[in-house]
Amino acid sequence: MPHRSSRWVAAARLGYRCHIYEPAAGPPAGDVAWAVTTAPYEDGAALDAFAASVDAITYEFENIPATALDRLERRRPVRPGRRALEVSQDRLTEKDFLAGLGLATAPYAAVADGAELVAALARIGTPAILKTRRLGYDGKGQARINAPVEAAEALAALVGAPAILEGFVDFSAEISVIAARGQDGAVAAYDPGENRHEGGILRRTRVPAAVPRALADEAVLAAGCILNALDYVGVIGVEFFVTPRGLVVNEFAPRVHNSGHWTQQGCAVDQFEQHIRAVAGWPLGDGRRHADVEMLNLIGTEVAEVPHHAARPDTAIHLYGKEGVRPGRKMGHVNRILRG
């Protein structure tokens, strides 16, 4: 999970101490946290001791087991709440939720077996993409179906996991809104950023997005609608496709979002601090932006380009301190100031 330390740095900046619960040994944030518990999500005693040591709990990873969250939530407030996680953990639940709010989504259908996949393909057409309902991240657990003949192979690749078939959306641009909702129900949003993905991985975000103001407003309103429907507390990232027939919601993430990293250089209150403010009951920043920014992810061996970026005076560098370089792994990002 990229860039988690920014959260603890933001919390420290506001005078808070962070206690991190993390199953993996040597969490990347170990050097910036006040305390770290290394224990599996199934360790009830460790969860209880963790909860007892803190005032409020938040998370940076949406696939935490429900049993662990239930246990934590009995002892301390978890923000954003259970409902946001339930919805975002399951692509089918998420699509149903969005559709229920009257928001446009890609055409979709639940797929439990081959027969359902055949029926779904008949309705949605090809190309389409078959995804596991749960545990998706950066394009993993997905199989593209270019023609009905590929259906069986795609289904086999998911080895029996409950799935969803999604139709492709013909879009001219991808934008995202980073928004926040406070404990008092106040909502604040940053200006939408324009994203470019490659191979399911975000390459860059540019703010402001080159879209009409009315479309940007529509995206912000949709994000606010999602936040209110979930009685959400914290920062959310909502991705949209810009299509000839208007905005289509791609998905949302119940956490700070890679496409919001530009706020570190563009705003007095960045998305990391905004999240801590919401979780801790502070007034929210209003999302105003004092610079135009382009955020570029450093993916895999691109981390070797840091000297190039460091030589540019308009560029802020953020490395995550990850030990191993792997293809597709986000090693850091840079924020380039386009106009101050």
Next chain:
Amino acid sequence: MPHRSSRWVAAARLGYRCHIYEPAAGPPAGDVAWAVTTAPYEDGAALDAFAASVDAITYEFENIPATALDRLERRRPVRPGRRALEVSQDRLTEKDFLAGLGLATAPYAAVADGAELVAALARIGTPAILKTRRLGYDGKGQARINAPVEAAEALAALVGAPAILEGFVDFSAEISVIAARGQDGAVAAYDPGENRHEGGILRRTRVPAAVPRALADEAVLAAGCILNALDYVGVIGVEFFVTPRGLVVNEFAPRVHNSGHWTQQGCAVDQFEQHIRAVAGWPLGDGRRHADVEMLNLIGTEVAEVPHHAARPDTAIHLYGKEGVRPGRKMGHVNRILRG
């Protein structure tokens, strides 16, 4: 020492791990450092083990004993070097150094005893300020002399410490330059900020300073002159008085400087990262500024005003996580964006 954690955060952002050596138990940065050694500056074995564990050494506090620095420097490069510390640790040496560069300073004289103080007062006049040569910080170790009759009392207050008498400078503004010099000798400076001190403590810095461009350039050139003369590597803060007869150098600090905290919101590369870049041999940021900023220190009980600042969307908050509130203690600062 205020805000030290920003240094380690900047280092982490560039992919480095920090090992902190600190005599006091529970250093404020303990929660953001990779490793911490708590040992006195006189513990040779601890100093050796510390030096062996790192690639390069820097400091954030100019009154480290020379013996400790000598020991460290035999094992690893210390940046900025020994000379910068020697000069800045002693107000008399510093004034002689500045005068030797042809830079204007306040009138000054060495004072070892009462007779020298009387002679110095006769030459410099009153009001004047008697300061210990070493270990000054935020107005401590100083006594103002309004008339010659107060000389004996002022001298007694310094309990025999070698001293310097400084004449007052009639100034219309205080400005400071935060500048840096790399290992290759390249120098970069941020635009001068305009400072307001009260009771010897910095209250606020506003950038850009309301001074003619030629004066700002003169200040930057003076800072560059100091950096080159010291063969300096790292960030320096140089304070100036603006007088009818031009700039007068007040003092310099061989470290990031309180009056440079505005760079956190105004520049892609802030002074903390700039210092790490210099110490680690990276190219320096060029000091360009994409926003006008006012930095306000939160001193003592002013930390209680944080909710007021938090409610302003143009304001970034930086708290230091210090445990006790004391009069004059810097508890944090805020950066207000004036224009982006």
